[in-house]
Amino acid sequence: MTPIDCSLCGKKIPTERLVALPQTRRCVKCAQEKGSDIVTKRVGIGMDADTYRDLLGATRS
Ligand SMILES: [Zn+2]
Secondary structure (H helix, E strand, C coil): CCCEECCCCCCEECHHHHHHCCCCCCCHHHHHHHCCHHHHHHHCCCCCHHHHHHHHHHHHC
């Protein structure tokens, strides 16, 4: 796998991290400090996972 530079600090993202999170463009340190870019995408739904689940449960019952 080709090493990718962190989009924030420019350091190489470890290959193990890219295997676990192929979409990430942030190193562990930046993800901890600024938040993961992957979590940001999920927030784009407009609600957190638990709220979404409650909503689905409510529609079903
Ligand atoms: Zn970084």
